[in-house]
Amino acid sequence: MNKYEAVIILNPNLSTKVGDFLKDFDKLLKDNSFSIVKTEDIGRRQLAYSINNHNKGHYIIFNLEGDPSKLLEIETKIKYNESIIRHLFLVVKEHSSEDSSLFTESKNKKPESINEDVKVESKEIKADESAKTKGEV
Amino acid sequence: MSKYDLPKNFDYKNTDALRPFITETGKIIPARVTGVSASNQRKVTKSIKIARFLALLPYTDMHQ
Numbered sequence: 001m002n003k004y005e006a007v008i009i010l011n012p013n014l015s016t017k018v019g020d021f022l023k024d025f026d027k028l029l030k031d032n033s034f035s036i037v038k039t040e041d042i043g044r045r046q047l048a049y050s051i052n053n054h055n056k057g058h059y060i061i062f063n064l065e066g067d068p069s070k071l072l073e074i075e076t077k078i079k080y081n082e083s084i085i086r087h088l089f090l091v092v093k094e095h096s097s098e099d100s101s102l103f104t105e106s107k108n109k110k111p112e113s114i115n116e117d118v119k120v121e122s123k124e125i126k127a128d129e130s131a132k133t134k135g136e137v
Numbered sequence: 138m139s140k141y142d143l144p145k146n147f148d149y150k151n152t153d154a155l156r157p158f159i160t161e162t163g164k165i166i167p168a169r170v171t172g173v174s175a176s177n178q179r180k181v182t183k184s185i186k187i188a189r190f191l192a193l194l195p196y197t198d199m200h201q
Contacts, residue, residue, distance in 0.1 A: 007191055047192035049200035057192065061150075088191060101151040102193075 002068050002091055003037075008078075009051070009086040010058040012044050018058060021083065032074050034066035037095055040103045051085050059102065063095045141171040147180040149187035152194055159185060163195045 010021060018041065029036060042059035051057065071089060078087050099107075141157055148154075158166055158181050165185055168178040188194040 048195040049192055051192060086191065
């Protein structure tokens with residue numbers, strides 16, 4: 001038994017069908033006697049560089065436990081799954097109990113987006129004011 | 138306080154903590170500049186390389 005951390009980047013066009021993917025993936029893992037300890041659905045995120053002409057990706061992080069010999073079978077399945085644009089399995093000594101920084105970031109983003117708009121507006125107002133003061137001088 | 142503060146635990150997911158260790162062009166800054174110990178520099182480097190593979194950090198600024 002090894003402990004794994006898996007990161008999977010899905011095709012962003014299939015973002016709405018993540019539920020289906022999670023079910024399929026869960027089944028695939030169970031068939032290979034893997035168990036999911038934790039799932040973090042991070043959501044769509046800007047990629048640092050384009051992969052297969054995709055500029056965004058749907059990130060999902062899994063904490064897994066399973067047999068190393070079965071991992072190869074899972075990886076070959078993933079290889080021929082076209083909805084996955086990139087994947088990585090890492091062996092870890094211990095699963096971290098805390099949420100990953102990516103997950104907390106994605107959680108915080110939604111309420112912040114409103115604030116960002118407000119900030120932009122206030123900046124524009126300030127710019128207008130500075131322009132006015134310059135004009136007066 | 139140094140510009141190159143070490144993250145508490147080295148994690149490829151914590152890109153904000155790794156960003157000080159790469160240049161604007163995406164290169165990893167050498168240990169002789171960062172002043173980080175050799176073993177810590179290896180951990181930072183490894184995390185950066187994983188983050189690059191997962192498109193969390195860029196390899197270069199020339200990506201199209």
